[in-house]
Amino acid sequence: CLNLLRRARLAFRAGRTLKESFRQFQLDAVVRMLEEHECDFVDALGRDLHKVRPESTTLDECLVISEPLGVVFIRGTWCSPVQMCLVPLVGAIAAGNCAIISPSDCTTHTAELLHRLVPFYLDNECFHVILAGLSDLPEILDLKFDHIFFTGSREDGSKVALAAARTFTPVTLILGGKNPCYVDQHCDIATTVQRIAWARFHNAGQSLVAPGYILCHVDVKARLVQALKCCLMQFYGPDPRESRSFGRMVNMEIFNRMRDVLWRSGKVAVGGQVIEAEKYIAPTILTEVTESDPIMQQEVFGPVLPVLTVDGVDEAITFINKQEKPLCVYAYSTNSKVDGNTKSKHGIGCHEKYSDFVIFSGLAGD
Secondary structure: OHHHHHHHHHHHHOOOOOOHHHHHHHHHHHHHHHHHOHHHHHHHHHHHHOOOHHHHHOOOOOOOOOOOOOEEEEEOOOOOOOHHHHHHHHHHHHOOOEEEEEOOOOOHHHHHHHHHHHHHHOOOOOEEEOOOOHHHHHHHHOOOOOEEEEEEOHHHHHHHHHHHHHOOOOEEEEEOOOEEEEEOOOOOHHHHHHHHHHHHHHHHHOOOOOEEEEEEEHHHHHHHHHHHHHHHHHHHOOOHHHOOOOOOOOOHHHHHHHHHHHHOOOEEEEOOOEEHHHOEEOOEEEEOOOOOOHHHOOOOOOOEEEEEEEOOHHHHHHHHHHOOOOOEEEEEOOOHHHHHHHHHHHOOOOEEEOOEEEEEOOOOOO
């Protein structure tokens, strides 16, 4: 079985199943198999289950009717505390469900605002907001909802999935991860760094879909780092601490974790300043980062961007495929071959925009 699993994974990563013509051919082959060996299947089912021919070969037509599930539980996240409560709520309402919303207890002001406002705008019997911590979730989930929508860390997501499994409750998990960003030697550096810098450093890097690390072609590393430095100056001025456009860590726990990871990884090329009293970490670019550094071993919810080098798109894809599946993948190149290779070899769908593209493997946050 292990050998078959490896073969199937290799075939999937090679993109064998992506073309519509391939899938259509395989489906036609299933029908041909049944038609050409109908007598064999009838005989086998007769021997196994004593089925008669009419029971073995009759197929009914199916009609699919979409109906609301019932009452949905929505747990939001602190890094997008409004969006990741209200976006799932919109879906629940549109599908005809009732919902109970539980905002993150890390963002207390936002949670209390939702708790106060929702009853004034939405039906008070169908839609509710509760104030609860992560420690309360096991007890809440045991109440048996009809669907659970959870946004958060992989560790907490696994606990939610286990709790939901006890009551056979379907779950939608939007989990964090390390989102790769490949920068090819053929790209518009000025446009690339503006998009990367905004995506990584807005909200002080506290975003589920922020680029987690850069894999840049070795030939453009120096230019890329210098361009990022200039871009950060343009965005936040000579001292980001004084900028009204740059945020802070949500709490001391997140601040301490991010500071410790920063100090134990790579070499600071830009930024690196921290002020504990303000929960402030400057927008930081790290170079000389290795795959074993702490910054590469965990999710990064902070304004720190590690830069690693590769020899080309194939090496980047190999590196990415060795890691846990990310929420999204970013690639920047003016070379259409790089674009196509990354899409097909990484094996997930994509959304194109201008000369770069973003590959989403789940619902995105801010």
